[in-house]
Amino acid sequence: MIEVLFYVTMELVRRVKNLFPKMYKKDIYHIPYGELKKKNIKCLVFDFDNTLVPSFQKDWNQKLEQLMEKLDKQNFIIIILSNNTKKRFLQFQKKFNIRIITLAVKPLPFRFKKICKEYHLKACEIAMIGDQMFTDVLGANKVGMYTILVDPLEKKDLRITSLNRKLEQWIKKKYHWKDGEYFEKM
Template identity: 35%
Template sequence: MGLWQSLMPNEYVSSIYEIDLEKLWNAGLRLILTDLDNTLVPWNHPSVPDTLEQWLKRAHERGFHVCIVSNNASGRVESFSQVSGLPAVGAARKPKPEGFRKALDRFHMRPEQAVMVGDQLFTDIRGGNRVGMYTILVLPIDRNEWWGTRVVRNAERIAMAGLRMRGLKRPQGSRR
């Protein structure tokens, strides 16, 4: 898989709330793996907003399993897992495949049955693509981020320009 192919998401939407769950279900996807910070909630946000709770309820009612796969420290991820009721893999080391495989194994799913949703090209999208999952890039919820992520965003801006030249369309309201 070439660099551009490894970074190209299958979809690019403004937020998780724009994901067409019915379309994913009809495509045979049954497991939603999702990043935590700036994908589900703002960075280090401790609680589950009502809108997220409602979205998770819709996903579960449709039959999806939802699991957090985050590079964040296990303590942060476990804490959010407890308040949200979502299973999670913390310190996942994305884009390495181990964290993704751990989540897939937990639900007895193959990569073709899973979607990876995240706000970062080099970790979420590249990792999901490398494992063979459907990938959805979302805009970061907030500009407040861990300093390491802010550094990577500079390289990501360059990569986004290359992906746009290869056909990636910006969602409405995108700053990327």
């Protein structure tokens, strides 16, 4: 009985292709941004908590600042798209001139679509980079963006994401994840 349930559940997961990213990397520093340029990606949309900065950290670190400056020089449009509230960004906004969209309600598609419309870009010219399959990857895949999943920076999560995370860990265990790709365990 358990085997049948397992089989049915795995079939469902396989069918929800939108949960799976186009690329998997350990963190944002391992992403081949030059390759993204070659794929005609013009805009990088980053999730914030646990993608750029650990969930409970209150400031940027220098490494992140340098990466953002480098990407800016490479002429990427950089946007932060977060489900968190404005309050989370009060200190951060002062340092950078990066567009920050809060209360994004990912995975719902409307903010993703709005970015396309506002910047006159096709969804395939935008890469969404985030640490969650059920919000960042699912939402961006649904509108046709290029999706990159990274490992969360910290195990400790906001309480609201803990259920997502449990499901996600369950799915992740069924696959081998290694730099750049993932494949199903036999």
